[in-house]
Amino acid sequence: MKIAIFAETYLPYLNGVVTHISVLKSGLEKLGHEVLIVSADAHAKHHYIENGILHCPAVTSKRIYGYGLASPLSQKRLNMILKFNPDIIHVQTEFGVGLSGIMIAKILRIPLVYTLHTMYDDYIYYVAPSKLVPLVKKLSHGYAKIIAGSVNAITGPSVKIQDYFQSHGVKKPVNIIPNTIEIEKFDPNNFSEEQKKELKQRYNIPDDQMIAIFVGRIGKEKSVDVLLEYWAQTIKPEDGIHLLIVGGGPDSEPLQELAKTLNLDSMVTFTGPVPHEEVASYYAISDVFVTASLSEVYSMTILESMASGLPVLQRFDELISNQIQAGKNGFFFNSATEMASVLRILKRKNPEDMKKMREAVINSVKDSGAESLAKSLLEIYTDLTGKKKYKKATQLRDSINNSKIKLTKLHRVKK
Structure with missing residues (x-):
């Protein structure tokens, strides 16, 4: 299986999300699957793939840990993902790269998995003045609900994620998959x-x-x-x-x-x-x-x-x-x-x-290794890709894989 994982940050940056993704990539590859990481890179001047990572040009955000933020729209990125030809897209961010993954999954008519790692209510003070925190929280909750409604499956590392979505009116079930490390x-x-x-x-x-x-x-x-x-x-x-x-x-x-x-x-x-x-x-x-x-x-x-x-x-x-x-x-x-x-x-x-x-x-914690995480997510990936509508979409995608799909014409891609 070919899996494209969309993340706002990746190695050499380090945080809990990056560790989770790198462990997942390692586990999937050990089990014989092919993984492409799609990530923002403030040092990249153009899109390029190196060591299984698609580097996307980005600007540095001083407010958000100094990480890079990439535009969600890129024809070059779309073409490179088309060439990789993924069976499934797994979005692990809610920002530019994540939105890009959501749109590309819709264009390619392939299943979309979303993992929420962070309780953003605890981080809003980084981006909003104290007087605006209640408003920004409300907008953040609505935004999370929109993203959850656009994906095929949601995962999270604890019941805290499940509680978060349920409290904001998301009825879709959350697959609880604990984090792992090497x-x-x-x-x-x-x-x-x-x-x-x-x-x-x-x-x-x-x-x-x-x-x-x-x-x-x-x-x-x-x-x-x-x-x-x-x-x-x-x-x-x-x-x-x-x-x-x-x-x-x-x-x-x-x-x-x-x-x-x-x-x-x-x-x-x-x-x-x-x-x-x-x-x-x-x-x-x-x-x-x-x-x-x-x-x-x-x-x-x-x-x-x-x-x-x-x-x-x-x-x-x-x-x-x-x-x-x-x-x-x-x-x-x-x-x-x-x-x-x-x-x-x-x-x-x-x-x-x-x-x-x-x-x-x-x-x-002896069972908290890379392959354990990969196997848990592969059950979700396999279930989604096995659905009839996605089998048909795979045939369509293979037939157009070498063609140029324009972002402005995504509504013309038929089921």
Whole structure:
């Protein structure tokens, strides 16, 4: 099967969506399928395909993480997709490239799958003044409903996505397919004791400290400020627990200032941005992953930390609580006191008990690999492409594959 995946960003940019797509691509290719990633690229001067990626010229958006935004209309892009001749299109973005994928799927009369990864209500403040947030939220909900109505199948990594669509009047079912990662990359045994010691020394973290790590974008939606305030309220230097905050973002400097104001300098370290290929080593020196974020849908960093053997300590969010099995691979907290209590319990555990817990955590995500994700989506792809109307459309598409279809004449493409 040939699958075209439309994404606003892709490697070398890194975020949870990019990780999801790269893992899906890897899994599909391992199973013998052909994948073309269609992505915006602010550095591209023209459309070109390289290493299975169709790079689309784009402009940089300073408001949206500095990523590129591409026009949804491009005759060149359409012609290149025609040449690839996909059996199905999978849209994983709601912006220019995503709209392009929706239109091209309609032109080619092929099935269209849509995955919503992000709860945009938590990110609207990036693009709208505070006074306009309620209006922009309303428009965003209507826009999501329009996109959902134009696709053949919707997927999402947690029930939070299903709840979101249902609350805005979308009756179409949501296929819940949890995120996955490349498990083997986060095996803590990939790193020697010497490598771990050197990394700790780089940040002046004593060997006797238990390290609680947070990895993610340092933005308002991640609630790192809550984590710092909870820390200041309940954790003392004599507890021997160090908070390692890995990542960069617009709130990095304000949060570092907040840590100083709260007198956390000796207990908290900000690393700044870290290349994704190095992040596994930071998990390897840590003992527990901690997050106060309530904006997650199905956290990739939580998966990565679990694959590294770290129990997760997460502020309770009912709609994604299925990602953590309390007492087995993690714990929940609702207050600073609860957070500190769990951290102290973990600190007191003997090495043998911690080893057993790490093994249990790793086992809880052992089936979260690339092929597992690919197989789940292939069931949807196969079901859609097997429908009678799409079999007829395939014959039509093959007959016109070498012709020039104009975007302005898409309404003339007959069923």
